[in-house]
Amino acid sequence: MGDSGKRARGLELLLQLSLEICSQRDLRCLLERVWKELTRILDAERSSIFLLDQENKELRSVVAQEAQEISFHKNKGIAGRVLATGLPMLIPDAYANPHFNPDIDRMTGFRTRSIMAVPMRGHSGSVLGVAQVLNRKDGRPFDEEDLALLEALAAIASVAIETVQLYEEQLRATEAVIAALVKGLEMRTEVMGAHASMVRAYSTLIAEAMGLEQARVRVVGWAASLHDLGKLAVPDQVLRKGAPLSVTERSLYEKHAMWTKRLLEKMEFYGEMAAIAGIAPFHHKEYKGGGFPPGPPEGTDVPLEARIIAVADSLWCKMNPRFGESPMSLQEALGFLRREAGRRFDPEVVEVLSGLKERLEVCGARQAGGWKQE
Amino acid sequence: MADSKEAARTKRRLSRLEVLRQVSCTLVAEKDLDRLLDLIAVETTRVLNAQRSTIYLVVEENGGQTHEKRLSLVSRVAQGAGEISLPLGKGSIAGEVAASGCLINLKDAYQDPRFDAAWESVTGFRTVSMLTAPMRTPRGDVVGVVQALNKNTGGGFDSEDEEMLTALCSQAAMAIENSRYLEAQGKVFHSLIRGQAVAIDARDHITSGHTWRVAAYAVEVGRAMGWKEEELRILEYSGLLHDQGKLGIPDEVLLKPGVLSEWEFALMKSHASKTKEILEDVRHLFPMSLRDVPEIASAHHEKLDGSGYPQGLQGAEIAPGAKILAVVDIFDALTARRPYREPETAQGALEFLRREALGGKLDMEVVKALEGIMGKILKLKEGIDNWIRERGMELWDRTWLQEGEIKA
Numbered sequence: 188m189g190d191s192g193k194r195a196r197g198l199e200l201l202l203q204l205s206l207e208i209c210s211q212r213d214l215r216c217l218l219e220r221v222w223k224e225l226t227r228i229l230d231a232e233r234s235s236i237f238l239l240d241q242e243n244k245e246l247r248s249v250v251a252q253e254a255q256e257i258s259f260h261k262n263k264g265i266a267g268r269v270l271a272t273g274l275p276m277l278i279p280d281a282y283a284n285p286h287f288n289p290d291i292d293r294m295t296g297f298r299t300r301s302i303m304a305v306p307m308r309g310h311s312g313s314v315l316g317v318a319q320v321l322n323r324k325d326g327r328p329f330d331e332e333d334l335a336l337l338e339a340l341a342a343i344a345s346v347a348i349e350t351v352q353l354y355e356e357q358l359r360a361t362e363a364v365i366a367a368l369v370k371g372l373e374m375r376t377e378v379m380g381a382h383a384s385m386v387r388a389y390s391t392l393i394a395e396a397m398g399l400e401q402a403r404v405r406v407v408g409w410a411a412s413l414h415d416l417g418k419l420a421v422p423d424q425v426l427r428k429g430a431p432l433s434v435t436e437r438s439l440y441e442k443h444a445m446w447t448k449r450l451l452e453k454m455e456f457y458g459e460m461a462a463i464a465g466i467a468p469f470h471h472k473e474y475k476g477g478g479f480p481p482g483p484p485e486g487t488d489v490p491l492e493a494r495i496i497a498v499a500d501s502l503w504c505k506m507n508p509r510f511g512e513s514p515m516s517l518q519e520a521l522g523f524l525r526r527e528a529g530r531r532f533d534p535e536v537v538e539v540l541s542g543l544k545e546r547l548e549v550c551g552a553r554q555a556g557g558w559k560q561e
Numbered sequence: 562m563a564d565s566k567e568a569a570r571t572k573r574r575l576s577r578l579e580v581l582r583q584v585s586c587t588l589v590a591e592k593d594l595d596r597l598l599d600l601i602a603v604e605t606t607r608v609l610n611a612q613r614s615t616i617y618l619v620v621e622e623n624g625g626q627t628h629e630k631r632l633s634l635v636s637r638v639a640q641g642a643g644e645i646s647l648p649l650g651k652g653s654i655a656g657e658v659a660a661s662g663c664l665i666n667l668k669d670a671y672q673d674p675r676f677d678a679a680w681e682s683v684t685g686f687r688t689v690s691m692l693t694a695p696m697r698t699p700r701g702d703v704v705g706v707v708q709a710l711n712k713n714t715g716g717g718f719d720s721e722d723e724e725m726l727t728a729l730c731s732q733a734a735m736a737i738e739n740s741r742y743l744e745a746q747g748k749v750f751h752s753l754i755r756g757q758a759v760a761i762d763a764r765d766h767i768t769s770g771h772t773w774r775v776a777a778y779a780v781e782v783g784r785a786m787g788w789k790e791e792e793l794r795i796l797e798y799s800g801l802l803h804d805q806g807k808l809g810i811p812d813e814v815l816l817k818p819g820v821l822s823e824w825e826f827a828l829m830k831s832h833a834s835k836t837k838e839i840l841e842d843v844r845h846l847f848p849m850s851l852r853d854v855p856e857i858a859s860a861h862h863e864k865l866d867g868s869g870y871p872q873g874l875q876g877a878e879i880a881p882g883a884k885i886l887a888v889v890d891i892f893d894a895l896t897a898r899r900p901y902r903e904p905e906t907a908q909g910a911l912e913f914l915r916r917e918a919l920g921g922k923l924d925m926e927v928v929k930a931l932e933g934i935m936g937k938i939l940k941l942k943e944g945i946d947n948w949i950r951e952r953g954m955e956l957w958d959r960t961w962l963q964e965g966e967i968k969a
Contacts, residue, residue, distance in 0.1 A: 198578035205581060205728035209699050241849045308589045310739040339585040346588055346735045347699060353742045356848050357749055363846035364753040367805060368760055370839045374809025419764050423812045450763055454756035457748045
């Protein structure tokens with residue numbers, strides 16, 4: 188095949204990647220396929236993508252064609268060199284290059300001859316990893332034309348990978364902040380940590396079973412974790428009282444929903460997390476209207492997300508009551524929710540929950556013995 | 562004859578794909594989104610052999626009094642035309658493409674009932690053929706639309722043009738999404754961390770505003786000491802989180818409106834180790850650039866001579882950020898009003914800090930830096946205190962603190 192044929196095939200591959208990168212759900216699968224085709228077009232033996240794992244200071248293969256996952260210190264080998272300098276490298280004879288690290292060959296049994304490696308840069312300018320192709324089969328070194336193709340493919344892949352990384356980082360930071368707040372609640376009353384995580388688990392199960400889209404399920408989870416945030420403002424005497432509450436105590440206790448509302452409003456979260464301010468405070472609103480905090484939204488105007496959390500919250504509280512009531516079994520708690528369906532709770536949510544009984548039992552087993560009255 | 566036609570076609574396709582390759586490489590090399598969009602408009606015009614191209618971006622607009630977010634399209638790059646603003650959805654071709662996410666290819670725009678010729682009189686441009694494609698991100702959001710106008714060769718745009726424009730749009734979409742992500746990233750973290758500060762302040766209203774003032778003072782001191790923006794951000798976040806552990810201090814100690822007894826004070830002191838416990842627990846979820854925050858935040862009561870808490874660290878064992886926090890934390894505690902005493906003057910507080918530094922407890926350099934920017938610090942204090950008052954950061958009335966009420 189002539190060089191112009193190779194060039195045409197390379198550019199067609201680039202077009203294919205451009206067209207698919209915004210529609211393919213599974214990025215790794217797409218890159219795996221494109222890199223395989225790249226190996227064929229360049230008539231090489233292997234191509235791979237290594238991404239930088241900052242935590243472990245490692246380069247790890249994410250695309251490696253049939254080879255097992257490889258990882259090594261980020262300073263090692265040609266890839267490490269490319270990562271450090273941010274410049275591409277064309278190596279005609281790997282073993283003659285002082286930067287080459289033969290350990291990987293020794294480990295995999297592969298014999299590296301020629302190498303072409305380019306940095307993968309994100310929009311932010313930082314180097315995310317390295318893309319490389321090994322061993323041109325005709326024995327000639329990789330040339331500028333090969334490099335031009337790899338650089339273009341790597342550029343598109345980099346931007347897509349960076350998007351995923353940025354998003355994941357954001358999700359992790361969100362979880363960090365939620366966990367820190369829940370832990371703060373837990374430090375005052377031990378049970379609140381378990382409560383938050385179980386209500387989140389139940390709510391997520393229900394939201395998924397109701398077919399909510401992934402982003403919405405996530406928001407339900409966050410809101411469920413922080414639904415009792417307002418208890419930061421409930422006095423210890425009320426929060427830790429293991430006996431029935433007086434009228435005044437009850438009214439102080441009920442204010443926690445309003446405090447959750449005011450706290451979340453003042454927190455002014457930005458992005459996806461912002462939605463929880465319109466959900467978390469309403470987990471004590473009733474389906475037929477009423478409940479607390481007073482004021483809108485009422486009844487069916489309460490967002491579905493909050494109606495889900497209301498059911499999940501109540502399920503847990505019936506099985507793990509505070510204030511001296513006797514605990515219900517899962518069966519009894521579900522019975523209670525069904526009796527209240529259409530009155531306090533959204534019947535559809537209760538219906539879905541009832542269908543999840545077996546999965547709830549698995550959830551429930553985890554907390555057995557974890558709860559004790561302070 | 563047929564062969565040479567085929568060869569010419571192949572050659573043309575190759576040169577178009579070559580443009581795509583160049584744009585791909587620019588995708589990461591060009592950090593400026595505006596310039597990148599400019600380039601995509603120019604290349605679209607050239608590669609598709611069109612007269613003009615327009616790029617529209619989907620923007621969020623506040624719907625006046627209702628505060629409802631409304632999406633609309635605003636032209637970012639409109640070769641030869643001023644800014645064009647269109648509603649999303651029916652009413653224009655671009656609006657419809659943005660709403661549906663599907664490409665529209667028109668041989669003669671005037672024959673299509675969806676085409677709105679009103680803009681033509683404004684721009685003075687006469688549209689014939691029109692190819693409009695969505696810029697759709699990998700997550701499925703349409704962030705804008707690219708529109709090529711008037712194929713030079715006549716006869717409208719063909720399927721190869723559609724493919725090419727779709728490929729260019731996908732590159733543009735990724736660039737837009739990433740630059741928006743990068744822009745939002747800082748805001749997201751900031752809002753998350755500030756959220757924590759709201760919770761801390763809400764719990765401890767006696768020292769209301771302390772968290773915000775400490776963070777703001779620390780940043781100013783750091784800046785005066787020549788710290789980099791990156792480091793100042795870590796310092797700010799550490800300041801906002803330094804009293805996180807107070808979330809776990811019981812009411813009777815945290816909210817006691819008087820001087821604490823010895824054991825109450827010991828309990829109060831445990832907030833530093835609680836801050837450490839909470840933050841160390843979630844540290845692995847922090848972005849790499851913020852991983853030092855837990856260490857700095859939880860060391861704000863450490864003293865250079867090792868007499869501090871919770872760890873009794875000494876000198877160089879204490880992170881530089883924590884040394885700044887230690888000074889501004891005390892400064893704010895002294896100069897803030899308490900129910901049981903009047904605030905200390907700035908001069909009085911500085912004298913105390915100098916004595917502590919001479920006694921080997923605080924970093925003299927930090928104290929001097931604070932002294933050097935005292936005017937700025939006092940202005941900041943006034944600003945923050947006003948802000949706290951206006952926003953009503955105190956979340957609940959204190960009536961329940963009065964014992965009788967709870968027992969009623």
